[in-house]
Amino acid sequence: MTCPRCGASYPTGAATCPTCGFDLAAKSPPVAGSETLEALAKDAERAAQDLARAASQVAAKVARSAGRVAENPRDAVRTALKKVGRELDAVAKDLEELLKEH
Numbered sequence: 001m002t003c004p005r006c007g008a009s010y011p012t013g014a015a016t017c018p019t020c021g022f023d024l025a026a027k028s029p030p031v032a033g034s035e036t037l038e039a040l041a042k043d044a045e046r047a048a049q050d051l052a053r054a055a056s057q058v059a060a061k062v063a064r065s066a067g068r069v070a071e072n073p074r075d076a077v078r079t080a081l082k083k084v085g086r087e088l089d090a091v092a093k094d095l096e097e098l099l100k101e102h
Helices: 037-069 073-101
Strands: none
C-alpha cells in the first residue's frame, strides 16, 4: 500500500505511515495549512536526519571506492562531501523560506 501523503510503501494494516507518520485511517492527506508549524518542523527535522544518514552512507561508499578510482582518496571523499554539503545547504534554505511563509 502507498501513503497518500508521502508516497512511501507501508504494510497492510499499518495505523500510521512508517516514513512520515501520517494517520492512515484518515485516508487522505491533510488540507494545506491544516498542519501545525510544530508538525512541519518535526517533519523537517526528520528529513534532515535522513539526509545526514544518507550523506554519511555516500561518504562511506566513496571512501571505500576512492582508492580504486583516485590517486588521492582524501580528495575524492572531500569533493563528494562538499557536494553533499551544498545540496544540504540548498534544502535548509528552502526549509527556511517555507517556515518564513508560515
